[in-house]
Amino acid sequence: MRSQRLDFAEFYRRARDECLRTVLVSVGDYDAAQELVDEAFARACASWRKVSRHPAPAAWVVRTALNVNVSRWRRRRREVAVPDLGAVADLSTAHEAADSPVDPTIMAALLRLPARQRQVVALRLFLDLDTGRTAEVLGVAPSTVKAHLARALTALRDDLVPTQEQERSS
Amino acid sequence: MNDHDLITAVRDSFTDVHSGTPVEQIVRRSRAVRARRRVPALTAAVAVVAAAGLAVTWLLPGHSATVQPGIHLTAWTVVKHADGTVYVRINQLRDPGGLQRKLRADGVPASVVFGNPPNVQSEPCQWYHGNAAGLLPKVVPSIAPGPGHAILAIRPSALPAGAGVQIITMTNLSRIGVRLVSTSQGCTGS
Numbered sequence: 001m002r003s004q005r006l007d008f009a010e011f012y013r014r015a016r017d018e019c020l021r022t023v024l025v026s027v028g029d030y031d032a033a034q035e036l037v038d039e040a041f042a043r044a045c046a047s048w049r050k051v052s053r054h055p056a057p058a059a060w061v062v063r064t065a066l067n068v069n070v071s072r073w074r075r076r077r078r079e080v081a082v083p084d085l086g087a088v089a090d091l092s093t094a095h096e097a098a099d100s101p102v103d104p105t106i107m108a109a110l111l112r113l114p115a116r117q118r119q120v121v122a123l124r125l126f127l128d129l130d131t132g133r134t135a136e137v138l139g140v141a142p143s144t145v146k147a148h149l150a151r152a153l154t155a156l157r158d159d160l161v162p163t164q165e166q167e168r169s170s
Numbered sequence: 171m172n173d174h175d176l177i178t179a180v181r182d183s184f185t186d187v188h189s190g191t192p193v194e195q196i197v198r199r200s201r202a203v204r205a206r207r208r209v210p211a212l213t214a215a216v217a218v219v220a221a222a223g224l225a226v227t228w229l230l231p232g233h234s235a236t237v238q239p240g241i242h243l244t245a246w247t248v249v250k251h252a253d254g255t256v257y258v259r260i261n262q263l264r265d266p267g268g269l270q271r272k273l274r275a276d277g278v279p280a281s282v283v284f285g286n287p288p289n290v291q292s293e294p295c296q297w298y299h300g301n302a303a304g305l306l307p308k309v310v311p312s313i314a315p316g317p318g319h320a321i322l323a324i325r326p327s328a329l330p331a332g333a334g335v336q337i338i339t340m341t342n343l344s345r346i347g348v349r350l351v352s353t354s355q356g357c358t359g360s
Contacts, residue, residue: 008193008197009193009197012193012196013193016189016191017187017188017189019189020187020188020189021184021187024184024187025184030187034189034190034191037189037191038189038191038195038196038199039199041191041196042196042197042199042200042202042203043200043203044200045196045197045199045200045203046200046201046203046204046207101184101186101187101188102183102184102186102187103183106179106180106183107183110180121180125177125180125181126181126184153173153176153177156176156180157176160176160179161176
């Protein structure tokens with residue numbers, strides 16, 4: 001039992017930042033992401049014997065955090081209007097620039113991506129998952145992952161790279 | 171900017187994002203997760219045992235055919251864990267007096283009020299006038315109301331002397347409420 005706890009503690013130490021970054025990109029709110037990741041790690045700890053045998057335990061944590069987010073959203077959707085994604089991005093830029101640990105321009109560009117594209121970007125970039133594992137986590141085909149990633153990178157480039165530089169590089 | 175540069179720029183912009191939650195807090199929370207799982211499991215086990223008992227009864231030779239078949243879900247289940255936390259699952263708004271007695275026997279000075287009109291209390295309970303706002307989350311760390319059942323966790327050890335718990339729900343388990351009350355013979359039994 002003690003070695004299991006140490007084993008989990010080591011996994012938590014190694015994976016917590018990557019998982020938080022991945023979920024932050026997916027949900028767009030730091031406090032919400034932190035809470036979801038904490039809950040997902042608590043569930044991983046509660047089922048550590050099973051989760052430790054998973055081929056990618058960090059991916060399990062992220063999938064669980066995203067599932068918790070969906071469940072909470074379903075519970076609240078009758079009471080809380082879902083904000084427009086563009087508005088969220090603008091709000092993020094306007095109000096959180098001063099204390100956000102993330103470059104607000106990049107965060108806003110990420111938040112303007114459709115949710116699925118954002119999830120693919122997050123899993124590929126921060127958890128370093130390959131196409132197959134990303135497809136498994138999201139429950140989609142590998143070809144869908146590739147298409148989402150290509151579209152997301154194009155959109156991010158359009159958003160983040162100044163027009164002149166794009167013209168120069170093309 | 172090629173894909174690699176773009177990916178690096180995005181990745182680098184998150185290097186200051188760190189999780190500040192200590193592992194001890196996660197481990198503590200995982201215990202609550204395990205406990206949440208145990209309560210439904212216990213209810214399922216009770217149902218299985220009840221079903222098995224019924225099946226055995228029906229198989230006994232010479233058993234009277236007057237036994238009514240069918241399984242009734244228990245109205246509520248109370249489980250006390252080794253750490254002293256008492257978990258309550260309420261499936262139906264029946265037998266508030268029985269639930270009240272069981273909670274008191276498990277060390278929770280409790281009053282239970284179900285239904286509209288509510289079951290009669292021998293004495294109306296008085297609000298507990300200590301630091302109720304800060305205390306309630308410690309005494310009742312989790313409450314999960316739902317349309318089919320409600321689950322509460324109660325920590326009697328967090329109750330100061332003179333304070334008890336009142337569980338109130340009128341007609342709907344999704345609108346269950348808990349408040350801290352002053353203990354008295356008529357309200358919480360002592």
